[in-house]
Amino acid sequence: MQRPLAGIKVIDFTHVLAGPACSYFLGLLGAEVIKVESIGRGDAMRHRGGTDPDLADLGMSTAYQAQAAGKRSIALDLATEGGREVMTRLLSQADVFVENHLPETMQGFGLDEASTRRDHPRLIHCAMTGYGRGGPLENAPAYDVNIQAACGIMTLTGTPDTGPLRTGAPIMDYSVAMAAGFAVASTLFQREQTGQGAFIDVSMLETGLSLMTSTITDYLATGHKPEPRGNAANSRSPGAGNFPCKEGVLSLGVNEESQFRRLALALNKADWLSDPRFATRQNRREHAAALEADLAKILKSRSAQEWETLLLDQKVPAARLRSLPECLETEQVKARTFLHRTKAGVTVPTLPFRIDHSTTHAPQGSIPELGADTHFILASGGFNEQEIIQLKEVGAVG
16 A cells, blocks of 8 residues: 655654654655754764663664664754755755754754745745744743643642652653644645645644643633542543452443443442442442442452453453553554564554554664765755765765
8 A cells, every 4th residue: 555645755854752753653654754963973862762872872772763764864064054055955855844943943054934934835844842933932942851840741640649740651752743743744735735835833832731631621611620640530430440459450441321330240240230329420429439449349359351351341441450561462462563673673663543454554664874875865866976075075964
């Protein structure tokens, strides 16, 4: 199957996680991605992140490799006239420009919104920053952990005893990457209708807020300030949460009347359905402590794995608490071919969706060394051999 973004060329002028992940996702969908890096060190993520210092020393940290496969790398010095000339030509031949630098940084490079609109009217310029354009923080630096703190999501995580907790995974980075990818795909469709490019302004802060949409709406409508609920579900249903079992922990998501009925029958507790304390959703909330005590006692009689199998068979939302290694070994993950082993021997995630059941959304190509494709990219962009030699001699490319 031809990939949806086949024929689309993306210039990736990003670093760390959110930006590189966005262009990686676009590449998995078929776009040609050219990663522009600085001469010498390249993307800082090449040398940090992950737990293998030897790979990091080589400029190939696991954190870098996680979203680098299938791209081509060109090393430029944008402080030189030659480097700026190369970037201008790359953008003139591209469909999408993805970057995640501060607006003042991009202005210094002559790659701000006004410049790209003027020089490349069909270009889709996607900019990701901590706080978005406008406002007093538009040039404030920010990482995932800063945005988790700033948007309020940390105050919803943990318990009153632990205090606010950062979510273990860098959810802001990857959520921003997906939001930006969604925006790019939408704008490519728009360009088909108008023939004009556009500027996309992606805010990490607003992405964080969008992850709390239902919580924000409830707070603004009722004035109820959200509090950390530990492992309890947002639904506040007494049948939704995590419960210790004879072995392991079981997560239940029993929120609907039909689900509660199936749970009661599966646990041989049909009497719950006629018990006035539990017969309705409101009654269950009023007597939540009693219901949860009964439920906890029953679930202690078997392992979480046994309960998961039994309850899923009865269409009751349930899952055994698993570690990441355990999850990756499940038949479900294997059946979806979500993981892909690159030519460098590193296994990476791909896309969390399938189009027409295709399982071919794996990265095409290897993970590039810094500047590995400089000569190829320049030649493909119309530079002749003498021009390439001159650019290298003056240090414009590496």
